Amino acid sequence: MSSIRARLPVHAILLLAGVLSLFPLYWLFLTSLSPTQYVVRVPPEIVPRELTFGNYQRLFETTPIVRWLGNTVVIAGVITGFHVLFDSMAGYAFAKRRFPGKNVMFWLVLSTLTVPAQVTLIPVFFILRTLGLLDTYPGVIIPGLADVFGVFLMKQFIQTLPTELEHAARLDGASEWQVYRHVILPLSRPALAVLAIFTFQRYWNAFIFPLVILRDPAKYPVQVGLATLQGEFNTDFGMLMTGAAVAAIPMMAVFFAFQRYFIEGIRVGGVKG
Amino acid sequence: MRAAVRRHGWSYAFVLPTFSLFVVFTLLPVVQGFALSLQNANVVRGEWIGLGNFATLAADPIFRQALGNTVLYTTIVVAAQLTLALVVASLIQPLGAKSRVFYRALFYLPLVNSAILVAMVWRWIFNPNPYGLANAALGAVGLGPLLWIGSSDQALAAVILSAVLTIPGGGVVLYSAAIGSLPMELYEAADVEGAGALRKWWYITVPLLKPTTLYLLVIYTILAFQVFERVYVMTNGGGPNNATITIVQLIYSTAFQFGRYGLASAMAVVLFLVAVALAVIQFRSLRTDVEY
Numbered sequence: 136m137s138s139i140r141a142r143l144p145v146h147a148i149l150l151l152a153g154v155l156s157l158f159p160l161y162w163l164f165l166t167s168l169s170p171t172q173y174v175v176r177v178p179p180e181i182v183p184r185e186l187t188f189g190n191y192q193r194l195f196e197t198t199p200i201v202r203w204l205g206n207t208v209v210i211a212g213v214i215t216g217f218h219v220l221f222d223s224m225a226g227y228a229f230a231k232r233r234f235p236g237k238n239v240m241f242w243l244v245l246s247t248l249t250v251p252a253q254v255t256l257i258p259v260f261f262i263l264r265t266l267g268l269l270d271t272y273p274g275v276i277i278p279g280l281a282d283v284f285g286v287f288l289m290k291q292f293i294q295t296l297p298t299e300l301e302h303a304a305r306l307d308g309a310s311e312w313q314v315y316r317h318v319i320l321p322l323s324r325p326a327l328a329v330l331a332i333f334t335f336q337r338y339w340n341a342f343i344f345p346l347v348i349l350r351d352p353a354k355y356p357v358q359v360g361l362a363t364l365q366g367e368f369n370t371d372f373g374m375l376m377t378g379a380a381v382a383a384i385p386m387m388a389v390f391f392a393f394q395r396y397f398i399e400g401i402r403v404g405g406v407k408g
Numbered sequence: 409m410r411a412a413v414r415r416h417g418w419s420y421a422f423v424l425p426t427f428s429l430f431v432v433f434t435l436l437p438v439v440q441g442f443a444l445s446l447q448n449a450n451v452v453r454g455e456w457i458g459l460g461n462f463a464t465l466a467a468d469p470i471f472r473q474a475l476g477n478t479v480l481y482t483t484i485v486v487a488a489q490l491t492l493a494l495v496v497a498s499l500i501q502p503l504g505a506k507s508r509v510f511y512r513a514l515f516y517l518p519l520v521n522s523a524i525l526v527a528m529v530w531r532w533i534f535n536p537n538p539y540g541l542a543n544a545a546l547g548a549v550g551l552g553p554l555l556w557i558g559s560s561d562q563a564l565a566a567v568i569l570s571a572v573l574t575i576p577g578g579g580v581v582l583y584s585a586a587i588g589s590l591p592m593e594l595y596e597a598a599d600v601e602g603a604g605a606l607r608k609w610w611y612i613t614v615p616l617l618k619p620t621t622l623y624l625l626v627i628y629t630i631l632a633f634q635v636f637e638r639v640y641v642m643t644n645g646g647g648p649n650n651a652t653i654t655i656v657q658l659i660y661s662t663a664f665q666f667g668r669y670g671l672a673s674a675m676a677v678v679l680f681l682v683a684v685a686l687a688v689i690q691f692r693s694l695r696t697d698v699e700y
Binding site for chain 1: 418422430499503514547677
């Protein structure tokens with residue numbers, strides 16, 4: 136009983152901090168749902184008097200936001216799918232198999248980890264221009280498959296799996312692909328879930344790379360689209376917040392559905408904020 | 409022999425998709441990035457000019473401004489993030505398992521959104537009009553209104569404040585996990601000597617968390633050094649009189665608005681050297697590991 140009483144102030148402080156840190160999100164949704172006369176009210180009111188979906192209707196009618204969201208789903212989804220496949224394959228080879236050149240390859244991969252993305256941005260832009268892939272979906276997707284964080288994640292995880300199961304499968308006549316497909320892959324499910332969530336979030340939120348590669352607004356992912364809304368609506372904050380709200384909802388839904396994998400992802404090396 | 413060849417063949421097949429993409433879109437670009445930093449490459453062509461770009465940068469007032477802004481932003485934001493994460497995690501840890509899960513999720517939720525989206529909300533909060541939320545808050549205590557992002561004196565402060573006012577959920581999770589694995593014996597010994605909760609926290613918990621603190625220090629510093637979206641959105645890419653220009657913002661505009669690819673690459677190399685220096689510091693510090 137006394138310990139509950141002692142904890143009350145702690146809960147009060149934490150809840151207050153939680154409310155403050157969620158407040159910008161609340162303000163975003165509130166502004167998006169407010170009629171214009173309330174958005175520019177002095178002083179602003181933090182409890183709504185009247186809510187409307189007018190901004191949402193106007194946004195869907197005058198901007199390609201649905202198309203942008205679709206582009207983002209395709210870009211982030213395709214990149215995530217390939218990462219799950221390729222990173223688990225490479226992680227398995229680096230963790231469990233012996234082959235000439237393995238250490239050199241792994242060392243090369245390791246050596247680029249501290250290089251900031253801004254160093255490769257300009258050369259990748261040149262390469263895509265040479266390949267004729269500027270302003271195309273493959274131009275945004277393919278370089279996204281080259282980051283190596285997932286290979287480390289999968290190697291670390293697969294190393295902890297018992298080798299006996301692979302041997303047993305081989306004795307039963309399984310091919311090497313079948314060993315990967317039917318032994319390694321099912322056992323790696325927890326790590327694959329973390330990898331998938333981590334990758335999807337990363338490419339859902341990507342900004343500078345698609346901004347540089349894409350020209351055609353019809354191909355924009357939603358983050359780049361949002362930034363262009365600012366030029367269009369300037370200080371029409373009701374519309375801007377509505378765009379932001381529409382972009383926020385899918386990622387927050389993913390977070391609520393897969394919360395523990397997000398938290399696990401931070402622990403295995405993905406602090407983003 | 410044939411079996412061995414077949415085995416190796418499979419190994420290469422497993423590694424090949426990732427490794428070939430890595431070579432073309434990471435390894436070669438890294439090499440090319442360094443090469444570009446030594447050329448006066450522009451939209452038309454480039455020639456080798458040695459360290460000329462770096463000399464240009466050293467004398468360029470806008471680059472100095474960007475470097476200064478980035479260092480100031482990083483110093484304040486990282487100090488605030490570490491403090492907030494440590495305090496919040498320390499408050500969460502003694503609570504029950506269910507409360508811990510709840511609070512971790514609560515503090516992480518605002519961070520799942522993209523930097524662009526978050527910056528848009530802060531731009532709205534810090535807009536110069538009297539109906540802006542920041543000005544309303546000032547008005548409530550009889551101050552303001554300020555111009556915030558509309559003023560060359562206050563724009564950087566608004567950008568920094570927007571980052572400081574965000575609880576770093578990732579750091580909270582990592583600190584919380586680290587505190588959970590600290591040995592209890594030291595605390596029991598301190599109990600015997602009658603130490604209060606605050607003393608135990610300052611003299612036992614905080615020092616034992618040094619490895620986590622160093623790790624977060626490096627990660628948060630590297631992230632803060634790469635600040636871009638916040639400035640790009642809140643202050644239209646640099647603010648009045650370049651008041652909020654940062655290194656990555658300057659790399660972007662130098663390369664993709666002015667076509668000076670060599671000069672922009674030199675800036676990226678400076679960014680890389682900072683990252684390497686931080687990584688080295690981290691490894692050195694972690695080698696002298698804390699003993700329980």
